[in-house]
Amino acid sequence: MIPLRRAAAQIVxxxxxxxxxxVKTRLTPPFTPQEAARLAxxxxxxxxxxVAAVRVRRRVLAFDGPPGACSPDGFVVIPQRGGPLDERLAAAFEDAYRRCPLPVVVIGMDTPQVTADLLAEAVAALRTGDAVYGPAADGGFWLLGLRRPDPALVLGVPMSRPTTGDTQLRRLRQAGLQVAVMPELTDVDCFQDTIRVAAExxxxxxxxxxxGMNLVPGRRARRRS
Structure with missing residues (x-):
């Protein structure tokens, strides 16, 4: 049997x-900080x-934490750089591409419903297109991929706003890039998001x-009253 070829790309x-x-501080309340951390x-x-189930040349974890705190098999772990999210996102693109000059797809940790098939679709879009963009239900984005990463495409985009996704997409198109748009997903930011994503x-x-937390709206409040 001839093994399937790995896509010439990397996922970060x-x-x-x-x-x-x-993490997930907007989940508290109703969750405790410890519960929010377990969900994260x-x-x-x-x-x-x-990501591990996608056949790509390289998988990277850009991690905000001490070395060795998270070392998943099959991943190269690099530290995050920068302050605001736009800086950290731009640095992740730059660092991954500098170490390995292949197209880069970046995803966060807030969409546990993502599938390998969706990620493979995003990777495939960069074979012929310049960028791939995954809109989030809250107005942000859950995925961004660039065939030739340029920090200028990300830096300065206001993050965590209802207009973040539209601003980022407009930035890509104004740069003359051919952009493939992925299906919309829900980021886990608030309690209702947890219910929706778990159902998906x-x-x-x-x-x-x-x-396992057995959290029904109102139950915890009654227990504490």
Whole structure:
């Protein structure tokens, strides 16, 4: 049997160490910081598993945390650089491409419902196109890929706003890039997002973590009253 060829591309996961008080702070309340961190850890595991199932030349984890805190098999781990998200995103593109000059697809850790098929579709879009963009339901974006990364395409885009995605997409098109648009996904930012995403991916680690918390709206408030 002839082995399937790996796509000449790389996928970068931009992630934070899932520590209480550091990640998913908008989930508290109703979740405790410890529960929010467990959900973040599960989301990261689901994301890494989806990326690991895609046949690409290189997989990278751009990690905000101490060396050795997260070392998934099959991934090169690099530190995040920069302050605001636009700087860290631009640095992830730049660092990955400098080490390995192949097209780069960057995804965060907030969409545990992502599948290997969706990621493979994004990678395939860069064979002929210049960029690939995945819009998020909150107005941001869950994925961004560039065949020839340029930090100027990302730096200065206001992040975490309802207009972030539109601004980023407009930046790409104004640069004359041919952009493929992926299906919209929901980022996990608030309580209702956790319910929606778990329903979309019922067999995910994220859904299992959420189910284990047995959190029904109002129940915790009644317990504490």
């Amino acid at each position: 996961v931009l992630a934070k160490e899932p520590l209480p008080g550091k 850890a599960a989301s990261l595991e689901d994301t890494l598993a989806a 991916a019922p067999r995910s680690r994220f859904a299992a973590a959420l189910a």
